[in-house]
Amino acid sequence: MQSRQLAVALSFSGFIALAVAMGVGRFAFTPMLPLMQADSGLDLAQGGWLASANYVGYLVGALMAARLPWPASIPLRAGLILVVSTTALMGITESWSSWLIWRFIAGVSSAWVLVSTSSLCLSRLAALGHPQRAGLVFSGVGCGIAAAGLLCMAMSVAAVPSSYAWLLLGIMALLGTLCARRLWADPTSPPSPAMAAAPDGSTATSASTRWILICCYGLFGFGYILPATFLPAQARLLVDDPVLFGLAWPIFGLAAAASTVAVGSLTTRFPRRHVWAGAQIVMAAGVLLPVVWPSLSAIALAAIGIGGTFMVITMLGMQEAQAVAGPTGARRLMGALTASFAAGQLAGPIFFSLTHTYFAADLTFALILAAAGLIFSSGLLLKKAP
Numbered sequence: 001m002q003s004r005q006l007a008v009a010l011s012f013s014g015f016i017a018l019a020v021a022m023g024v025g026r027f028a029f030t031p032m033l034p035l036m037q038a039d040s041g042l043d044l045a046q047g048g049w050l051a052s053a054n055y056v057g058y059l060v061g062a063l064m065a066a067r068l069p070w071p072a073s074i075p076l077r078a079g080l081i082l083v084v085s086t087t088a089l090m091g092i093t094e095s096w097s098s099w100l101i102w103r104f105i106a107g108v109s110s111a112w113v114l115v116s117t118s119s120l121c122l123s124r125l126a127a128l129g130h131p132q133r134a135g136l137v138f139s140g141v142g143c144g145i146a147a148a149g150l151l152c153m154a155m156s157v158a159a160v161p162s163s164y165a166w167l168l169l170g171i172m173a174l175l176g177t178l179c180a181r182r183l184w185a186d187p188t189s190p191p192s193p194a195m196a197a198a199p200d201g202s203t204a205t206s207a208s209t210r211w212i213l214i215c216c217y218g219l220f221g222f223g224y225i226l227p228a229t230f231l232p233a234q235a236r237l238l239v240d241d242p243v244l245f246g247l248a249w250p251i252f253g254l255a256a257a258a259s260t261v262a263v264g265s266l267t268t269r270f271p272r273r274h275v276w277a278g279a280q281i282v283m284a285a286g287v288l289l290p291v292v293w294p295s296l297s298a299i300a301l302a303a304i305g306i307g308g309t310f311m312v313i314t315m316l317g318m319q320e321a322q323a324v325a326g327p328t329g330a331r332r333l334m335g336a337l338t339a340s341f342a343a344g345q346l347a348g349p350i351f352f353s354l355t356h357t358y359f360a361a362d363l364t365f366a367l368i369l370a371a372a373g374l375i376f377s378s379g380l381l382l383k384k385a386p
Contacts, residue, residue, distance in 0.1 A: 007130035013182040014121035015140035017080060020176040021113030023144015023253070024169050025083035025106040029054065031152035031249045032169075035162035046096055052346075053100045057107020059342035064108070065115035066335025072116040073184035079112035080177040087173050091166030115338055118318040119331040120183055126322070135264025138315040142257025142307075147172070149249035210324060210333060216377040217317050217337040220280060221344025222351075223374035224310050226366050227287045229349055231299055231306070248303060255307035263312045267319070276316040277378035279309040284374040291364050317341075 029051060036042040042050075061079075068075055086102040086109070093099065121137045148169060155165040266275050286305025289298045317337050325333040348370065355361035 003128045004130065007125055007128045007133050009182060010121060010124055010128070011130075011133045011136040013180045014117050014137035015143070016176045017076065017113055017117045017180040017183055018138065018140035019144030019147065020080055020173045020180065021083055021110040021117070021144075022141040023146075023148050024087055024173045024176075025110040025113075026054065026058070027145050027253075028087070028148040028152070028169055029103065031149045032162060032165060035152060035156055035165055038156075039161050040094075042096070050096075050099055050103045052349075053104040054107040055342065055346050057104040057109075058111045059107075059339055059346060060104075061108035061111025062115065062335050062338035062342050064335075065112050066332045066339065068112075072119045072331060075112040076116035076120065077184045079109035079116065080173075080180065082106070082109035083113070084170055084173045084177055088167055088170030091163040091170065094163075111338055111342070115331060115334045117183065118334055119322075122319060122322045123327055123330065131319075132264050132268060134315060134319060135261040138260040138311055138318075139257040141311050141314070142253045142255065142260070144176075145253030145256060146250040147253075149253055153247065153250070210336075212380055213317070213320060213324065213333075214336050214340045216276075216380050218340035218344040219373040219377035220283075220313050220317070221341035222348045223280070223283065223287060223344075223370040223377070224306065225345040225348040226352065226363075226370040227290075227302060227306055228310075230352075230363055230367075231290065231302060252303055252307035255304050256311040259308040259312045260315050263315075267316070272316055272320055272323070273381045276313060276320070277381040279312045279316070280374045280378045280381075283309040283313070284371040284378075287367050287371040287374065291367050314341075 033042070033047050037044075037047070065075060082105055086106040089102045090099060093102070117137070122131070122134055125131050125133050125137075151168060151172070152165060155162075155168070263275065263279070282305055286302040286309070289302045289305070292298075318334055321333040321337055322330045348366075351369075352361075352363070352366040355365065
């Protein structure tokens with residue numbers, strides 16, 4: 001009974017930490033962009049650079065997280081504090097150049113929190129005998145996205161300045177950080193006998209297996225970012241009502257939250273890599289749907305398919321890193337996977353821009369390639385599945 005209560009408390013703390021780091025530090029800029037365009041004169045090019053600064057920061061943070069010598073609790077706590085600070089600074093400062101710095105730092109810190117929270121929670125939940133509760137931890141990302149999206153929609157409807165909206169998001173992040181402090185206040189649970197007996201990351205599996213996982217996770221980042229970037233723009237062309245359009249982001253977040261909880265039990269009945277591959281095939285179908293059926297209904301279904309799988313794949317990737325690398329090498333492999341995702345996420349828009357500029361390729365070509373990458377990644381996972 002005590003282990004169950006500890007697992008519930010741990011899952012809730014991890015849930016809150018990811019809601020703050022990812023829902024606010026990583027993804028709140030998406031619903032905030034229209035507000036900043038309306039009252040700060042921010043144009044699309046400047047918004048694109050701010051988004052790119054966050055992407056680059058996420059890549060840098062993931063690479064750092066894989067190599068930091070400190071216990072996971074230290075970058076976790078530092079990352080949450082930086083998310084709170086940079087979110088508030090977005091509302092306090094007014095220059096675009098300073099916003100670039102804050103978005104970069106927010107990207108770094110959100111990667112620290114994702115890797116550290118995953119490492120701490122997955123190992124402790126396994127030690128407590130409740131690994132299936134990982135779904136609740138990772139549902140925090142979707143709930144954070146939904147909460148930030150609803151807040152931004154309310155601020156837009158009430159015509160609240162974007163600077164005030166950033167400050168409110170900062171307050172929300174601060175409250176969440178206080179609720180998540182159990183993650184670093186509690187001592188690390190001792191590993192279970194099974195985990196203690198597991199080899200470390202240098203001997204648990206072959207290097208080729210780990211590189212295949214890294215490659216698959218990078219293809220996931222490439223396949224995810226293209227529809228995530230351009231589907232909102234396609235929807236905006238078909239939906240004039242800002243309130244209706246504003247609901248798209250919270251729905252995306254809720255789909256992400258519900259999916260991790262729903263899929264958590266599947267890994268007890270099917271190999272984890274099979275579930276991962278299946279989720280990517282569903283995502284690929286969501287990517288292709290607006291290509292073969294260009295309509296608002298197709299875009300809505302695509303948003304559900306993509307939103308309902310991207311955090312599932314994130315969760316499964318972190319769980320697979322934990323299983324493959326062992327207790328001592330998990331954080332390094334998690335950092336490598338996250339860095340691979342960030343690199344794929346950066347490559348997607350750049351690839352589209354280059355092919356569009358020099359070869360007149362349209363978005364359809366990029367989406368088909370993204371889907372092909374996801375399907376190829378699924379094939380690799382199924383081939384290497386235990």
